[in-house]
Amino acid sequence: MRLIYEGTDITRKVAINRCEHETYAESHADTLLLRFSDAASKWDGWQPRRGDKVQVTEGAANTGTMYISGLTAQNGLFTLRATSMPLTGENVGSQTWDNVRLFQLGGDIAKKHGLSFKPYGVTNQLYPFIRQGSQTDFEFLNLLCQLEGYAVVIYDKALIIYDEHARESGEAAADVRVGADGRFTYTDNSAQAYGMIELTSGALRGSFSDPSAPAERVLRTKSPIDCMSTTEAQRFARGILRQANKNAFVGSFRRRLMADVAAASVLNLITEKASNWSGKIFVTRTRNDFVRGESKIFFRKPLEGY
Structure with a gap:
């Protein structure tokens, strides 16, 4: 195992007694938990900070660059928690766009947080109007991508969007x-799946059916979904039903x-x-x-x- 901290390999300088890395296919940043024996309080002397970069490799496994999100010193132990999401991603904001495409949204958000942008197998949809309301940038983008049937991942300083169905296929x-x-x-959990969705957005309607799910179970959206056209309502209905049924x-x-x-x-x-x-x-x-x-x-x- 190799531990790289702020660009320096410190593997031989520490005694690692816990190292857990979790990766997610969607909606959640990857996480890393590192715990060291630290009776001599070396870590405190090194003054690690939130936002510092850390990386672990083990054979074919590579966490990529991750950002320290939490530090704990306790009884001769020192614990680091890190995430693949830059800490600027915690900030909440509001914004509106007119006539903007998905790749511009993704690219602008990635650039804002020091990431590259990598779309795979997704359509560069045009949105006549779209609103980010009191959300973090990644929450906003993730919810939009769920409507489209896409997934958002952050890995090794890259913001990735991919088509879930294409990947699963x-x-x-x-x-x-x-x-x-x-x-x-x-x-x-198949008994809880929905055979159909009915989406309402003002005067616009969208629907989509899953013949493999119970026909009597109909999903009706409770939260308002802003749609600008019937075509968009149909796309979003499909994405929402996928989100409800995929597990x-x-x-x-x-x-x-x-x-x-x-x-x-x-x-x-x-x-x-x-x-x-x-x-x-x-x-x-x-x-x-x-x-x-x-x-x-x-x-x-x-x-x-x-």
């Missing part, structure tokens, strides 16, 4: 086997460290004790414990058709 990168003695939890089948399992698996990976799951769950999965979150050499993988089954 890709070929599995590898097989992963959970044996007879494996530790897993699989949950079927119909979820699960998690533990394995020895899987350093080459990150959130948003597509895998082929083989489970000896629950063969009905075998098949393609989309990794929604990973938790790598580099000290114990263990990974916990969270996933969902891909949502078919949209």
